[in-house]
Amino acid sequence: MSTSISSERETFRLSMLLNDKRYRSYTFQAFALFVLICVVAYLGKNLVENLAAAGLNISYGFLGEASGYDINQRLIEYSSQSSHLRAAFVGILNTLLVAFLGCITATILGITAGILRLSNNWIVAKLMSIYVEIFRNVPVLIWILIINSIFLAVLPQPRAFKGENPEASMLWDMFAFTGRGIYAPKPLFLEGSVVVVGTFILSILAIFALRRYARHKLYSEGRLINTLWPSLALFVIPTVLIFYALGSPIGLEYPELKGFNFKGGIYARGGLISLWFALSIYTGAFIAEVVRAGILSVNEGQTEAAAALGLRPNFVMNLVVLPQALRVIVPPLISFYLNITKNSSLALAVGYMDITGTLGGITLNQTGRAIEAILLLMLFYLIISLGISAIMNIYNRSIMLKER
């Protein structure tokens, strides 16, 4: 590049770095970079010197030592004898779990509320405005605490299920809703369950194939095939048939009250539920606004044209408006997903042990390795956030306006 410039006409002079428009921006950027490097170097030197003066050093050796503490929600095998590194992994999985659940429910809530807010029904539209304004304008930590307190206050404690005439009873003897969380039956996979699961997966694939076929028919012949009932039938019938044909190979483990708590079954802790619910409704309110903006961004002519073609309102929304609105909706949606992930670090408020609670909380405290733990924590959130944006950017590219 430089050769083409210099060979043009005049030779390069030093003053051109400031006076010449072609070089000026580079000069400023180089200067800014130089200042940044100096500041970083100063902070780095400060850190190393002060740590040395205090007789400390940076070391990640603590990750291999036994953690010594227990964690309530463990998605992988873990005990107080496991290493700090494993405790961090338990925390990472807990963070990912609540972030994943939160993203899904926030999206469903947000899209529903966003569309309904534009409803012609005055009451529905106003109700949705109230939802959005209330949940968007109160900090999420407060929502987490409010939901957790309501959860604790409204639902009975496990001890209420005890005795001859218990104050509370289980729903169909399967579900127990307690202030400490919700217990549900857990599937037990016995011999032959592989076939049932396999059938189920095959019928899901068949549903996709059916829908594809229906779309193909619609585009090529203009014939609209109703896929709802065949899909439902495919979803239920083969699996149920195989299930009974093989003599019910999948059983259920029911939660049972033993001592202080229920045992067995799937246990969704109150902390997880409060956090998940709070993050969902809070972020859902933001997503609703983005969805509304996206829909409004689609020219009204599109709706009118679709209506003129005789499409029913829900087809207008699903086939014409939403696909175009998605181009506006998806980019901000990425940052809401990132927000859910990062806001999940408020988990300790409800005793949910996420990565901030394990690595950035107990491990940091017990080992005193604050700088090391915080650096790792930042690295983790950075990787997760970049991962989410990468996935969402791929999706964004797939729904972008394709110019042919």
Added chain:
Amino acid sequence: MKKTIFFGALAVAGLAAGIVSAGTLDDVKARGKLNCGVSTGVPGFAQPDANGVWQGFDIAVCRAVAAAVLNDSDAIEFVPTTGKTRFTSLASGEIDMLARNTTWTMSRDVDLKFEFIGVNYYDGQGFMVKASTGITSAKSPDIDGVTVCIQTGTTTELNLADHFRSIGMSYEPLPVESGAEAVTQYMAGACDMFTTDRSALAARRANMETPEDHVLLPEIISKEPLGPLVRHGDNDWADVVRWTLNALITAEELGVTSANIEEMAKGTNNPEMNRLLGSEGNLGEMLNLDADWAKRAISVAGNYGEIFEANIGSGTIIGLARGVNAMWTDGGLIYSPPFR
């Protein structure tokens, strides 16, 4: 992006390693104020009263040091710290000393580079349960599967894991950030059991509406020597804090009280008392303080025993007996090296 992480981390590190080299005693004198790290509120130990004035057993140590160094027991900036933030606050120089029922452990002393200057309360970890559960022992098989509220970032977390491991039973920890919040959760029924130092349990229980509905289990599962601490490497400052605490203890041993201190300071025929109160010798000078330092420290709220009785003793709602925290002359563990 990468740069941003480093930048942030280094900023954190820069804060964390702030002022380590300067002499803390000189800093405090120049500032005219002692920055004392305390808890966010434990009844009897550290809690603001109705007028917003900090009161308590740990607070009294801060006040004694401020009186000894600055001649003003109110020249203190109380910095409330949580179990999680306390060590960072101290290491970074945000506070000059930490008086926050902190357990003296080897790793905190050696690895975290702190200097525990003594023990002002010998404690042990205990359990509190609702009387209605019928539990009478923390070792009974009935407690299998119990949900335990626990203050995160404390030694109690590790002791609890060890205890349940040793009795071979399962439990469900419910980590909470502060003691007050743990009580809220415990009262709401989110947990069946609350564990922390027995002194704090007694304090919390005393503050409940119906203390008789809650029982402290007899087991003590750990040793928790609680004491004030300062940063490693500033021995002059550590000496000042250490000997201020020792002065309070020695005062009780010698019978110096807030009532008779003016009288005693004029000079007595007990040489150690004279050295303590400055009418003889140059102990204050050795600490870079004046001769009256210990007299001022004791004058604030009296000797160790008076402070104990006024804040957490049997006459207060906390109602703790002296027990192992009695003077060594009464068969307890409270003991000070001689003032000589």
